[in-house]
Every structure is written in C-alpha cells, then in structure tokens.
Amino acid sequence: MDRPHHKFWPKRLPHALTIPATSLWDNLATSARRYPDKAAIIFFGRRTSYAELQRQAEKLAARLQAMGVRKGDRVLLNMQNCPQLIIAHFAILRANAVVVPVNPMNRAEELKHYITDPDAKVAITTSDLAGEIARADAELPASERLSHLIVTHFTDAFDPEAPECGPLPAAWRDWLLTRHAFPGLVSGQVIGWNAALDNGLPLGEVTVGPADLAVLPYTSGTTGHPKGCMHPHRSIMHNAMASTVWGNGTAEGVMLLVVPMFHITGMVSVMHSHIYMGATLVVMPRWDRDLAGHLISSYKVTTWTNIPTMVIDLLGSPNFASFDLSSLHHIGGGGAAMPQAVAQRLLEQYDLRYVEGYGLTETAAPSHSNPPDAPKQQCLGIPFLSCDSRVIDPETLKELPPGEQGEIIMRGPMVFDGYWKRPEATEAAFIEFEGQRFFRSGDLGRTDEDGYFFLTDRLKRMINASGFKVWPAEVEALMFRHPAIQEACVISTRDAYRGESVKAVVVVRASHKGQVSEQDIVDWCRANMAVYKVPRIIQFVDALPKSGSGKVMWRSLQEAEGQA
Template identity: 30%
Template sequence: MNLSSQLHETAKARANKPAYYFMGGSSSYAELDGAITKFASGLEKLGVRQGDHIGLLLGNSPHFIISLYGALRVGATVIPINPIYTADEIGYILNNGDVKVVVALDIAVPLAEKMHSFLPQVEYFVICETGQFEMDRISVNPKMKSFTNLVASGDLSFNGPELQNDDVALILYTSGTTGKPKGAMLTHKNLYSNAKDVGDYLKINDQDRVITALPMFHVFCLTVALNAPLMNGATMLIVPKFSPKEIFGLGIEYKPTVFAGVPTMYNFLFQYPEGKPEDLQTLRLCISGGASMPVALLKNFEKKFNVVVSEGYGLSEASPVTCFNPLDRPRKPGSIGTSILHVENKIVNEVGVEVPVGEVGELIVRGPNVMKGYYKMPEESSATIREEWLYTGDLAKVDADGYFYIVDRKKDLILVGGYNVYPREVEEVLYNHPDVIEVAVLGVPDPNQGEAVKSYVVSKNPELTVEYLFEYCKEHLAKYKIPSSIEFLKELPKNTTGKILRRALKELVTEPVNK
C-alpha cells in the first residue's frame, strides 16, 4: 500500500464525504480522486515516466494536493519547494534535483520565463490558474502548459505503474543551515508508514476536521495535516496562509477538531486580542512540532482554550515524526513524548553507546520512516545513517517513563568557560516573565570565556528594561548561564513555518551589554 492507492480506497469508501474546504469551495473524496487520476494521466501524456522528478512551487491549495498525489500516481518523485524562495534558491533545487516538470502558480510565470534558459533539464512548466495573472502569455510558450487543460485532457481510466515500497516518492530539501540544502529521499514506505502510524497514534478519523494551516511543502504539514487526514477519511480545512483571524473564523464556521502548528502559531493565537476560547471549543486535540514549545506558553494556551496540546518531534529525514505525547497517558509539559508505534528513539554518547536515563546525549532514530539517504550525497548519507540508525544532531535526554526531552540542537550548544549552556534552558526562564512574548538565545564569541550567551527578546511592555531582565535572570539561572547581553527586537526573524531563524539573528550580533 502507498499514499496514492490508499487515497483511492478512501475515495471508494467515502465517495461523497468532503475531502477539503478551501476559500468557500469544497471537494468530495470522489471528485478529488478523479482529479488526481486525470492529472496523472495528463502528466503521462506530457512524457512523464516512472522515476522522473516533478517540482512543486505551490502554496496551500487543492492544486498542491492534486499535483502531489497525481505525480505519485504516475510513479514520479515529487520535490516540494517553498514558492517564496529566491530565483537562485529555486534554481539550485531544480538543478540539483534533476527536475523535469515544474508545477507552479500563475504568479510564478515571470519567474519561470526568467529561469527557463538556465534550466535546460526542465521540459515543462505546468501553470495553475488563480486569476492573478494573464494566462495568454503561456499559450505562446511551448514549455508552459495549463493545469486546468492538463487535468481536462486526462483519462479517468488511467492506471499508473506498480509502485515499489523502496521507490523514492519525495525529495525534501532541508533548510541548509550550513552550506547548500540537502535533499532527503523519502520512499513510498517511509511516507505511508509515518502517515499511518501518526494517524493511529492521534486517533484521526473520518469525523475529524483538521485545520491545514502549516505550509504543505513542509514535511510536518505533509504527514500530520495532509496525508494522515486523507488516509483516514477526515476533512481538511485548508488555510492559504496562517493568520489568527482566519483560524478563529474557521473555528466558528466549520467546528474544527484538530489543529497542528508550530509554537509561534500558538503564541499568535494566544496573544490575539479578538480570539475567544469559545470560538475553538470544538478542538479535541492540538499538535505542536517544528521547534520546542516553551512550557509557559503551553500551559497558558491550554488554560485559556481548555484543550490539550500534544507536543511531538520529527525531522525531514524521518518523514518526519518519531515521538508524540500519548493521548492515553499523562502528557508531560516540556517533553516531546514517547516513541510512536514502529519507531525507536534512543540517546547515545559520542561513540554511539546508549547513555543512562536522565543523561544528555544525541538523539538517534530507527524505523520504517527513516529516509533512504541524501540525493547524490553518499558521504553525507553514510555519516547520518549508521547501521540503520539516523543521527539527528539533536541533544536530548529520556526519563524513566520513556518520555524524551529535546535539550537543544547539537550545533546550538553554547560553551561558556568550559560549561555547557543549552539555549532552551535560558529561553524557558525568560518566557516565564509575564511581559515577554518571544525569546531566542544563541552563543556569541567572547575573548575571555570562548562564548557568551546573548538573548533577543520581544516584549509587550515598552517599560521593560534590559537591566530588569538581567536581575530576573540572576534569580533563576546559574551565573555562567546568565546572558551577557540582551537586545529587544520588534519581532524575531522566522521562516515560512514560523520557526525562529537563529542564523539570521547571528547576523545581528552587536557589542554585548555588560551585566
């Protein structure tokens, strides 16, 4: 079984059930499955064959779902790309990923016209009409095809090739915090197993209405808020772009039962002055991932909206989920939960030996969700996957009950005079201050200690001072963990999933404020 065939089976069993609502419109499972089949057939008529690579330059929309599942149904490998990337960033992924066909919104036509001359391997750009661009321009370009026409030309009786579990279904390019992004190759087995295990773990069913507000091109959304709901016959409430106003509006109109987001989204929802708890009263489950959620935010959100937030953990290389806080046992604030079904997590030292309970080490993962490797990067693949274990690069610990806790990214560890300082520990202290909205902590060079702790703070109180926060930190942190400097910002830089960008903050580093 794979995602495409599973959706086909779901459509046969729940033909008239709404698969999604989007901007006032909707589609049944039968209609969605038919569009996917016809798109797959249209791709085959364009010359797409099993194993070819299809790039998706799309935001949250039905176009994305039809393109993703249609490409999988014809046996192609899909490469989702953030549509707001620069031409250079997009060009690198398209070239490195050997993309043959690109599916993009009509607003990307000028970009496609600009790029096609240095993308010789791209044979076609399939343009999705949204009414934001004059489509006459594509009719004179033989490399550009209409999405609508492609679907219309497809054959409902199309049967794609037989897909193998080990065939690469998706290549997800990581954010590339160091050097160029790497393409994680995820197989049909990887994606199907993780979507099924996550759906089972979270008890997603055909009565659920799932808010799909995370970017679909990101693996967190793909598995938790797209594949798992479609696999289980749930209804997706597709949000083109996250906004608190939109989420609360959906709460009133569609009575959602599941919301998945990153901590920043929860912070925006919590701080939104017009958001009423009763607007989200039908939510049975909130899921947080992508970054560690501050315990203070988690508790405040749960208290205000009377809903449990289940924090989990994952990474692109693991399709992505490895842990979730269980629904049938106590949820531990600050923990990413326990291993999901069929996935093993453990903590090891520098030589790969498992460490005792409570001791910090590197989190490694094994299971059917672990990637095949990095595309065209055998050395990186061998360094990351050793004896079937995926080395995540995250520092973590596990308690006696099997609950895991992310301490920090291995590369974000701060060494102050030989002492380890984990940014999250300092961030948790600052998040507990009632005037603090957002915090990011990182290490900066220090001539005496090697590194020093620097904090960036967003405050809702204009009267809050650096000096006051220094005194506050002194009450709650050991001396070597106290920030050497604190800087107030209006907002913290974030990527499209809402994750705080530490590397962007490092470019803002200024002279420290002495304590």
C-alpha cells in the first residue's frame, strides 16, 4: 500500500536510522569526553557539567556494585525531576543494571508491587518519599524486602541561599528545603546520597550492549497490577537519537525539562535525547507556570516538550507579558490534544508550530510525530523514523483505507521486547501482519488522505487526565481495600481543564451505609494511591449494572456519564 505521508517527510532526513551498537551509558561518556566543561544540567542556578555528571554517576555505580548489584539486576528509581534522578539513572546503567522508574506519586500500597514484581533489592529516592518506600518494604515478606535504600535531599543538588538560585515558588519551599530524617529498613541498610558518592570503590567494566535490558517502566491495563515493559538499550537508543534529529537538535540546544522523567516521554525524548546530543537540560522538579516563564526567559530555552495543559497555564499567567519566549524554536508534546485555538495563538503570536506526537510506554515514547515543518493540529502525526504503522480492523485484522476507524498497530526498533514475567500478555499484545510482528496499541484511530494519523477512541479501558494515564482496573483494585466498599466501578468524566477526570461509582456495604461520605472515600483514596488516580467524583449507588455472566457493565455507566 502507498505511504502518502512520505511526501511530507522532512527532506533532510532518511526514513530509518542506523543506531550505534553501544549501550546508553556510552552516550553520556561520549558527551562528557566532547564537552567536559559544558553544562549538562541547570537546577535552580546550580550548573552540573558533563564531566561532573559522569564522575558522580560512576561513583554511584561503584557503590551499587559494592551493594551487590550485578548485570541485569533491577534497581528502583523513585524521584521527582532533579539532577540526582539523572545521575542515578545513568549510574544504574553504568553498573550494568536495569532502571525501574517509579511514579513518585505512588503510595506504600502501590509501591509494594514495584519492589516485588521486578525483584528489586536496591532503591534510590528522595527524603520526602523514603518513608513511603520504607512502609511498603516493612509489609513485605522478609525474602522480598529491599537490602539497601539510597536517600537524597533536594538540597544536595542546589543552594537555596545562593544568588544564582533565582525564584523559588513559595508553595515549594517546605517540600524542597526540608531535610527529612531517613527512615529505617526492617531488613536492610539506608545510606545518604553524599555518603554513597563519597567512595574510592572499584568500578567494573561496562558489559551490557544493545540487546541487554536497560529500562523496565511499568504500564497498567485491563488487569489490576501494572506490567513492566522490557526495553533493551537499543529501543531507548533509537528514540533518543530519532528525537534528536526529528527536532533539529544540536549540542547548542537548551531544553526545559519539566515533563516527568519517571515517564517514558521525559526519560527518552527529553533526558536521553539531550544527553545523546550533548545539550543542556534546565530541570524543573514539577510544573509552575511563572517559574517556567522565568527559566525560558533567563536561560534562552530553545526547545520545550510538554503536555498541552502546561502551555495553556503559561499563557494564562498574569505575568505572561514579562516573559520572553523569543528563544524557543521547537515546541511540542503529547498525552492530550492541544486545543486548536491555543495552537493557533502560538503560531500567530510567536511563529511556533506546536508539534504533537503519539507513543506508548511500549514504544519508548514516539511511534508517531508531526513533521516539524508540516504539522497538523489535533493530530498524532505520521509514523516516526524507522516505524511502520497501520490502521486495521480489530476483528478481521485487515488494513483499512483512509477515513475508516480501526486499531492502530506499529512495528519498529522502538517497540519493547515484551512484558516482564507476563508471556501471555506479551503474546496477546502482538499480531502477525504481512509476515511481520506488529504491536497492538489498543487505540482506535484513522488516517487521512495524506497519511496522517488521528486518534478517535480507545479499545483499552483507560482515562487520560492531563496526560497521566489512569487505568480503572488498578484504581478499582485499590478501592476494594476500603472496608466500606462492596463494589466500585471507575469511569471517566469530562473535565474542562484536565480533559478527563476520574469518577468512581460505588456500592457501600450494608454494614457501613450512612457511616461513610463521598469525601471520606476521596480522602482514603488520597492516602492510598497516587493523586492523579484519585477519583474526583464519588457516586453512591445501590447496585452496579451487570451482564448475564455477572461482569460489571462499565461501558453502560460510561455511556450514561457521557450523555449526562
């Protein structure tokens, strides 16, 4: 079949890439050799050079090996954005081990799975989160507990009193500046960040290559527990390199890094791609519109990958007129559609074309992206470098013509190897199509006459809240632990700002009727799950609709919510 999108392909680029036959660590080592004194990271005014980034990563790698971390071992990394996350990520890779990135919004009940499923024995975190990991660890059987926990304070990476620190959002001061006491581990040892790096320990050779497992990010689905996506060095390497060339990246680039690095987009399309090219990362621990405007203006940020709600928020700041966005030459993102009016304002006022993309944890972020010179608004774009993608009938598995809705499938070097310890789920996620192995996205879409892809619906049951993917089955599984909840069904509800929010339809046990309120349920959820998963709305009902086989008919509840 003809590939009409090729006529919109950036003329300077090939359709596929040959990736280096090296590990991801080699990207940092190469950039440090080329640009030793250049700023790799800027964090509240503190500049970390490429040489220093490499030195600290090697020190931490040596400590990990002394703790018993061996080739292929999985190490938990649970942090908000900060220099320590980047150092730890590359230290784990340098130790020939596997990074298990964890969303820092997860609570103790959720964290148990991230310790036991990958068989992690070492975790690295910040002091504000260490207590949650310790609580999760204490409730596990002795054989499944952590042996070591490395803990850092945010202020290990910057000086809030230094004049170059710049503005610190008032709401963040307690969070960033408090030096929390370290918790204890029931069966293991806790060590501080500076003590971990202060060593003269020997460091073994790099023994991993392109085919070895590098990163194990988790994604949920129709079952309750998240599944680990096995990404070898080669899949992350491809999309790091591809993101660089697709966005005209050079070593002179300055990226505002505010999308979370525990998420595949921030990890691959931002962190890894910019370390690969030797550019500078201006790191924000989380989103704040006025700080973002200040950093773009002060450091002449050239590139900004984001989710659309960040752009909307920045444009709505009462201080917006004081910000200078003139240095930006590339802006884009995904996770949710960019409203057409906002994209048009960026184009008319700043000559910036918002470049939307699409990808999944299973595809190392982008599998599709709009060509920077020919983007379409509210569009997934075209298949990315080295990617072959089609729209098929999910029942007959036949390719569909432009305009017809079907399931989006893809293959290419960015696709993961499979789900950790889940051979059945891996087998179900792939099909053979035209003699090749394609990944089934679970998303419904269509192409237009130009070969651009558009998202229309989902086969998978999933809620997209400001770019965060919420899987109802996982939330339901956690809610069933509440003593008052007999049954719960989680659906999406429209949200003017977040796009979608979480709603739970709940049947209360007879023994608790009249004793628990909607707010009680919300408060309990906040204490037991990541905040983005927490239902914003609780609806009490006497019974949930069920099929003849006894399954909850969630779709009928979702349709009723849509009509309402």
